[in-house]
Amino acid sequence: MSDAIGSFADTLREAIDRRGLALHRVRDRLAHRGVVISVATLSYWQSGRSVPARRGxxxxLPHLEEILGLEPGELGRALDATRPSPDGPPCLTSLWPDHADVLARLDTRWDAELDRLVLHDLLRVGPDRRLASMTTRQVLRATADGPDRRVILHHQRDSSVDLPRIRPVRGCTLGRVVRRRTEGVIAAELLFARPLRRGETVLIEHEVTSVGPGPLDLRHGRRARTSMREYCLEVEFDPTALPASVSAYCGEDAWPVELDPSHTAHLVRSDAPSGSTGLSWTWPDADPS
Known part of the structure; x- marks a missing residue:
């Protein structure tokens, strides 16, 4: 058993899949033990639309664990990990306290109701060592009925250049956009095609493209409000402008990363913890300033 604890829905669904049991068979085996759980309820549990809450x-859960070949207490631990803490997860502004005024101009009410399952960033650095573009693909799951947008915030440390342009690519359209040139910040709403139901997932993709010369940033990372199932970051360098070194970091830990034959460095984190994760790089003749 992995030390990482997944959500209750994922743990249950994967166990049912491994056993190859239809939901009505699971229901029947529970009924043999004197436990009455409907197929609809089992379906809601494995999709994430609801979790066990009543005493019955x-x-x-212990009977399900035996039927599905799970370790004693495994579903209970997954359920505890799925339940929100009494205080709830950190709010979006806690990640960006310096930009609370920017976020206040956007509709962030659904942020805590969207779990980010998969996030994939692809950055392209041009021959001038400047960031040319970034494509981001993410899979989100609603934990309540109603989420209809995702708020994104892009911060570039090099505030001497123009802010980039945000372009929806797939699964979303562009809502309100707020720019702060002097702070190097642009934030926007990515609107879904329709509001999500609890347990429903959506795949969205957008592109951030530099307007004119891009920033001379030397790192890219993500500040995660909560843990995510998978984070993949790629930084593709122009073959005429290769870095002297690349390092990955996650919280306080850091380690070197090699470029692949396509001049790309990448980082993959499964069950990525909350906090800051990313890649940084140096140039062979960089000015110390």
Whole structure:
């Protein structure tokens, strides 16, 4: 068993898949033990639309673990990890306290109701060592009925250049956009095609493109409000402008990363923890300033 604890829905669904049991078979085996759980309820549990909460439902978990070949207490631990803490997850402005005024101009009410399952960033650095573009693809899952947008915030440390342009690519359209040139910040709403239902997922993709010369940033990372299932970061360098070194970091840990034959460095984190994760690089003749 992995030390990482997944969501209750994922743990249950994967166990059912491994056993190759249809939901009505799981229901029948529970009924043999005197436990009455409907197929609809099992379906809601494995999709994430609901979790066991009543005494009878919680009493069914040890029986489910035996039927599905799980370790004793495995579903209970996954359920505890899925439940929000009494204080709830950190708010979006806690990640960007210096830009609270920017976020206040956007609709961030659904941020805490969207779990980011998969996030993939692809950065392209041009021959001038400046960031040319970044394409971001993410898979989100609603934890409540109603989410209809995702708020994104892009911060470039080099505030001497123009802010980039944000372009929706797939699964979303552009809502309100707020720019702060002097702070190097642009934030925007990515609107879904329709509001999501609880447990429903959506795949969206957008591109951030430099207007004129891009920033001379030397790192890219993500500040995660909560843990995500998978984070993949790629930085593709122009073959005429290769870095002297590339390092990956996650929280306080850092380690060197090699370029592949396509001049790309990448980082993949499964069950990426909350906090800051990313890549940084240096140039062979960089000015120390």
């Amino acid at each position: 439902s919680l009493a069914a």
